[in-house]
Amino acid sequence: MSQADNEIRDAYVELRGVNKRFGDFYASKNVNISIPKGRLVGLLGSSGSGKTTILRMIAGLETPDSGEIIIDGRVVNDIPGSERGVGFVFQSYALFRYMTVYDNIAFGLRVKKVDAATIDKRVRELLKLINCEGLDERFPSQLSGGQRQRVAFARALAPNPQLLLLDEPFAAIDAKVRLELRTWLRNMITQLGITSIFVTHDQDEAIEVADEIIVTNQGQIEQTGTPRELYVNPKTPFVASFIGNTQPVANYDRFRYFDSLGAGTRAIIRPEFVAVFKKGENQRFVKSAEQGVVEDVIFRGSNLEIKTRIHDVVISSTRSINDSILEPGEPVDVFIYRLIVVDGDKIVVQNNKSLKEESVFI
Amino acid sequence: MKKSKRKSVIPGFGITFGITMTILSVVVLIPLCSLVIFSAQLSPAEFFHTITTPRVLKSYWISIGCSFVASTVNAFMGLALAWILVRYEFPGKRFVDGIIELPFALPTAVAGIALTHMTTTNGWIGKVFFDFFNIRIAYTPLGIIVALVFIGIPFVVRSVQPVLEKIDVQYEEAASILGASRRKTFWSVIFPELLPALISGFSLAFARCIGEYGSVVFISGNIPYKTEIAPLMIMSQLQEYDYASATSIALVMLAIAFVILSVNAILQSMVSKRVSGIA
Numbered sequence: 001m002s003q004a005d006n007e008i009r010d011a012y013v014e015l016r017g018v019n020k021r022f023g024d025f026y027a028s029k030n031v032n033i034s035i036p037k038g039r040l041v042g043l044l045g046s047s048g049s050g051k052t053t054i055l056r057m058i059a060g061l062e063t064p065d066s067g068e069i070i071i072d073g074r075v076v077n078d079i080p081g082s083e084r085g086v087g088f089v090f091q092s093y094a095l096f097r098y099m100t101v102y103d104n105i106a107f108g109l110r111v112k113k114v115d116a117a118t119i120d121k122r123v124r125e126l127l128k129l130i131n132c133e134g135l136d137e138r139f140p141s142q143l144s145g146g147q148r149q150r151v152a153f154a155r156a157l158a159p160n161p162q163l164l165l166l167d168e169p170f171a172a173i174d175a176k177v178r179l180e181l182r183t184w185l186r187n188m189i190t191q192l193g194i195t196s197i198f199v200t201h202d203q204d205e206a207i208e209v210a211d212e213i214i215v216t217n218q219g220q221i222e223q224t225g226t227p228r229e230l231y232v233n234p235k236t237p238f239v240a241s242f243i244g245n246t247q248p249v250a251n252y253d254r255f256r257y258f259d260s261l262g263a264g265t266r267a268i269i270r271p272e273f274v275a276v277f278k279k280g281e282n283q284r285f286v287k288s289a290e291q292g293v294v295e296d297v298i299f300r301g302s303n304l305e306i307k308t309r310i311h312d313v314v315i316s317s318t319r320s321i322n323d324s325i326l327e328p329g330e331p332v333d334v335f336i337y338r339l340i341v342v343d344g345d346k347i348v349v350q351n352n353k354s355l356k357e358e359s360v361f362i
Numbered sequence: 363m364k365k366s367k368r369k370s371v372i373p374g375f376g377i378t379f380g381i382t383m384t385i386l387s388v389v390v391l392i393p394l395c396s397l398v399i400f401s402a403q404l405s406p407a408e409f410f411h412t413i414t415t416p417r418v419l420k421s422y423w424i425s426i427g428c429s430f431v432a433s434t435v436n437a438f439m440g441l442a443l444a445w446i447l448v449r450y451e452f453p454g455k456r457f458v459d460g461i462i463e464l465p466f467a468l469p470t471a472v473a474g475i476a477l478t479h480m481t482t483t484n485g486w487i488g489k490v491f492f493d494f495f496n497i498r499i500a501y502t503p504l505g506i507i508v509a510l511v512f513i514g515i516p517f518v519v520r521s522v523q524p525v526l527e528k529i530d531v532q533y534e535e536a537a538s539i540l541g542a543s544r545r546k547t548f549w550s551v552i553f554p555e556l557l558p559a560l561i562s563g564f565s566l567a568f569a570r571c572i573g574e575y576g577s578v579v580f581i582s583g584n585i586p587y588k589t590e591i592a593p594l595m596i597m598s599q600l601q602e603y604d605y606a607s608a609t610s611i612a613l614v615m616l617a618i619a620f621v622i623l624s625v626n627a628i629l630q631s632m633v634s635k636r637v638s639g640i641a
Contacts, residue, residue, distance in 0.1 A: 087539075094535070099554075107540055
């Protein structure tokens with residue numbers, strides 16, 4: 001994102017040309033971010049991509065080597081984290097083990113010398129908000145993972161921060177509870193209207209929770225956009241291959257209705273770009289479909305993954321469990337809606353030419 | 363213990379338990395029982411008289427008092443030492459870390475002689491204290507405390523150090539973002555984490571100091587009613603071949619040590635309940 005774009009958006013949090021090095025390791029290379037007020041933003045990247053460093057620099061836990069960090073129009077590089085008006089939820093929550101839930105939540109208010117009655121009111125209010133009324137006398141060790149996460153959330157919110165930072169908020173929770181908490185957290189943050197940034201390596205989590213996703217890779221920002229933008233319109237090869245379930249295909253002009261965009265280019269194909277039909281099944285693409293053979297059928301719970309061999313490549317696609325059953329070895333009709341073609345640093349989305357002007361929905 | 367027929371991963375509970383109990387009995391339990399048997403040679407009245415003569419009574423107080431003060435000093439010094447060893451990098455750190463155990467390895471008499479030499483009114487340190495503050499170290503209770511500090515320091519350092527190493531820096535970061543000062547963070551977040559280890563180090567040092575003999579006899583000067591420690595009273599009875607009296611006093615020492623270690627165990631279990639979540 002260019003400097004000009006930053007100016008246009010009314011940013012609440014901004015990073016301008018931020019660099020950070022740990023020894024020889026560049027954790028941030030010329031990072032520019034701008035986040036509008038009230039937005040719920042996900043920093044998405046694989047481990048070591050620098051996403052946590054960005055979060056920690058915003059919180060004042062790390063100091064950038066160069067560049068500016070701006071919160072609410074104020075350059076905060078030299079302002080300690082406690083005075084930046086941020087709340088931070090740690091990956092492992094960092095709840096104080098020797099304090100009760102009540103004392104944990106009250107901690108941030110007590111150190112600010114708020115009077116006891118106000119503290120009590122605020123803590124009760126937060127306990128109610130996180131559905132943990134009655135747990136105030138417990139110690140963190142007596143809580144479930146989900147409860148700990150919510151207490152950590154309440155503790156960070158207690159001093160009324162304007163910006164909430166969450167480091168891998170769901171990483172330490174088991175899968176079932178994680179899904180509930182995602183929805184809960186999203187609703188909570190939307191309800192409170194607090195600007196929030198969370199770090200995650202899980203693209204499903206980022207896509208589901210965030211209004212906007214910032215994809216990081218090797219210390220740099222690859223792309224910023226809504227989950228849908230990243231999905232439909234990846235701007236860099238990294239984003240194209242990172243988001244979604246992707247498989248690379250060389251010599252993609254072997255597929256009908258797709259042209260090669262030059263030597264050295266390769267294509268990325270996602271399961272949702274591909275439709276597989278049983279022979280004789282009622283479908284739109286009878287004429288333009290290609291011939292494939294089912295290699296494998298994998299039951300995925302909510303759907304079936306079909307691996308089909310076509311022109312000597314095996315590509316994945318999904319089928320509903322309500323569709324007629326396909327058997328391995330069965331000849332099928334395969335239709336590819338689109339490909340993402342990677343040409344050096346450029347990305348071109350190529351639609352199946354037989355679709356002409358028809359609108360395609362992913 | 364759960365009653366279960368399942369085979370444990372470690373083979374032969376029966377045989378390992380048997381070996382453990384045998385060794386424990388031979389090395390610890392039987393010698394301690396012999397203390398009771400020996401002292402039983404005295405009638406209850408004689409026993410009571412032996413352990414409550416004014417000189418012996420005074421020696422308990424000197425032992426307990428000096429040990430308590432020394433262990434308290436050690437708790438602070440040990441915490442500080444463990445802190446710099448864990449939190450800071452400085453040249454010679456590994457060397458310092460290595461010599462912490464020296465008081466364990468050194469014959470305590472050697473330590474006693476060295477410390478006495480240093481702290482008499484003519485010694486390097488003793489001279490400074492005597493000339494400038496008119497404080498005598500050797501041959502006073504202060505000398506005993508100095509010797510006991512030397513003996514007890516590894517207990518506190520080695521108890522606190524591993525716990526301090528394991529404290530996640532996230533706790534401090536969380537406290538600092540919430541606006542806590544460094545002092546507040548230390549007292550309300552780090553110190554509670556260290557407290558069990560500190561109590562345990564203090565208790566071990568305290569128990570060890572009460573029984574310390576070798577280093578103290580040289581520096582204390584053994585002045586009756588002033589600097590005589592309880593282990594010395596036992597030694598002097600032994601030198602008179604009065605085994606029954608010696609073991610009687612020893613029995614009292616044993617009881618004291620038992621109380622100290624029990625208090626420690628109770629405190630530990632109280633504290634660990636919070637963390638383990640078993641209320």
